[in-house]
Amino acid sequence: MANTITASEWSPTISAIAITGASGFIGQALLPVLSAAGHQCLGLSRQPQPGMQRVNYQSRAQLVSLLAGQECLVHLAGVAHNPTAREADYQAGNVQLTAQITKAAKEAGIHQVILISSIKAMGEQTPPGQPFTAEALCRPEDAYGRSKLATEQEFISLCERFQLQWTIIRPPLVYHPSAKGNIERLANAIKAGQWLPFKGADNQRDWVSLAVLNDLILTCIDNPAAHQQIFLASDGQPLSTEAMANRLAADLGLSAKLFKLPRLVRLLMRIIPGLARTEQKLFGNLTLDIRHTTETLAWQPKCSDGDHQASVNPLAK
Structure with missing residues (x-):
């Protein structure tokens, strides 16, 4: 059940925030968003990165030492979707890693942890007119x-x-023209002028732009309405x-070459x-x-067709 506290009834007091996986696609964009909002950020990364703290996530002692003095933790680190990864790889890199970090957060005195999960925890597809709900x-x-x-679950x-305040966010495909994975493959195909079999596709797939996801994360920080809640994230469009191929092409300043795949194929x-x-x-469809997200948090995705380019391109140069 949604809490009755609205965005206008609370004022965030958290100043120190740690981010695991800070050198990743989402983390690199999230750090400046949180800093601009007045938060002091500690970015944690497995590899040396300017302005970030290198961390060995397997060392509980190091994690506790680094997290000491932090008030909130945004957990982004993990094993991304990879066709070559085995079940054991995902268990170690997602389930076990998150447990390790959550335990360290408790020992370090952190009181709020926000886990960025995935809509894939729910499934891969939805019937027409029957979207996933929280x-x-x-x-x-x-x-x-x-x-x-x-x-x-863990x-x-x-x-x-541990009596920690927790929030889980389940995003679908996170959109940005410089994203990796499927977006990168599609962008490369468009840049190469390849013909793509998407003309006439009438499916519906939700997505969330990078700027919208990071705004949602910011909204959840120190917000009592976000505590002990699971939120689905999307641009609402x-x-x-x-349409996705055409949108990406437009953001790249190009035109997508599309053809219709025969129904028999x-x-x-x-x-x-x-x-x-x-x-x-x-x-x-997905x-x-x-x-539940918009009503509980009194929040709306800040992205429309008119301002889409500015919204989804915070890293564009």
């Missing part, structure tokens, strides 16, 4: 999704035992795969082993109902 049953479909759900269990893809999953990812 209360929906989770049915992850691959090793990565299973590890994210297990991570959430995280909640530890936080409740689901797009078809065709798509039908064959659905029954050919190895291609059904690809067809679903390209043309299936939508989110974020009303």
Whole structure:
């Protein structure tokens, strides 16, 4: 049940915030957002990075020492979705790592931890007109999704035992023209002038721009309405795969070359082993109902067609 505290009824008092995985895609953009809001940030990274503290996440003593004096922890570190990773890799890099960091946060005296999870903890697709809700049953479909759900469950269990204030955010695809993974592959194809089979795609897929996700994280910090809550994140503007390709191309200052894949080919893809999953990812639906997020936090995604370019390009040079 949503808390009744609204954004106008609280004033954040947290000043010191630690971010794990600070050298990653989200972390690099989050640090300046938090700093601009007046927070003192400690960025933690496995590798040496300017302005960040190198950390060995396997060393509880080092973690506790680094986190001492921090008030809030935003946990981004983990094993990203990788087709070559094994189940054990995800368990170690997500479930076990999060448990280690949560325990260190308790020992260091931190009282709020925000876990950035993934919509894949819930599943890979939604039926038309039936978006995921925060209360929906989770049915992850691959090793990565299973590890994210297990991570959430272990995280909640530890936080409740330690009496920590916790928040979980489940984003779908995080959008930025310089993002890695699927966005990078699509961007490279557009830059290379490749023809893409997305014309006429009428599916709906939610996504969240990097700026919107970081604004949501900022909103959750020291906000009593965010405590002990799971939030879904999106821009609130689901797009078809065709529209996504055109949006990315526009943000890159280019035009996407699209053609329509014959319906028969798509039908064959659905029954050919190895291609059904690809067809679903390209043309299936994945939508989110974020009303629990917006109503609980009195928050709205600050992104519209008119200001999209400025909103999603905080790192653009």
